[in-house]
Amino acid sequence: MSADRGPGGAAVLRVLVADDHALVRSGISGLLEAADLEVVAEAADGEEAVRLALELRPDVVVMDVRMPHVDGIEATRRLREHPDAPAVLVLTTFDLDEYVYRALQAGAGGFLLKDAPPSRLVEAVRTVAAGEALLAPAVTRRLIERYLRAPAAGTGTDPGAHLSAREREVWLLVAQGLSNAEVAARLFVTEATVKAHVTRLLAKLGARDRVQAVVAAYESGAVRPGG
Incomplete structure (x- = not known):
């Protein structure tokens, strides 16, 4: 070992x-x-x-x-x-x-x-x-x-309703599979800034980690399959 x-x-x-x-x-x-x-x-x-x-x-x-x-x-x-x-x-x-x-x-x-x-x-x-x-x-x-079921129309809530505009922007980019470095490049901010946004948005979403945040984005319809 x-x-x-x-x-x-x-x-x-x-x-x-x-x-x-x-x-x-x-x-x-x-x-x-x-x-x-x-x-x-x-x-x-x-x-x-x-x-x-x-x-x-x-x-x-x-x-x-x-x-x-x-x-x-x-x-x-x-x-x-x-x-x-x-x-x-x-x-x-x-x-x-x-x-x-x-x-x-x-x-x-x-x-x-x-x-x-x-x-x-x-x-x-x-x-x-x-x-x-x-x-x-x-x-x-x-x-x-492929394996996400689309949420029923009018029955879901938006888990990102309490996110700031920038936090929501970071959330949607993370949900599309971008790393912190890629999000930082896309938004023209530092990677440390992205990490801070991710920490805050996870807390607001009640998500344990980035995976749960991604799942929430798809299940709520904030990110659409293929979109």
């Missing part, structure tokens, strides 16, 4: 890997540790993943979707019921696309396709650990749009 501090004294991210295939778990763990991340434990199913995550308090759980007993989506939901739960990066395959939106609803910080290159896995772990929802890739936006 890696030490608690990496080169230059920076804190090393602690990761738990959950997958029901031992070879897959081993491969993921090896890739992460080769990138100077610390794999604190491995789990073979969702129930074990929840237990170990609450016991060991990793920064990120890399969670497979299809596992016995308790699947990755239910495990994510159980974990995210705890306010100090780790971030969750859900792994999926193209034939499991229908689960992605459910995973985001359950509180996952993002998802990654299993055929992604190794460097993308490491990048994804670091991204969700930093609180930057992994929603930027176009495939992610398409999946969210």
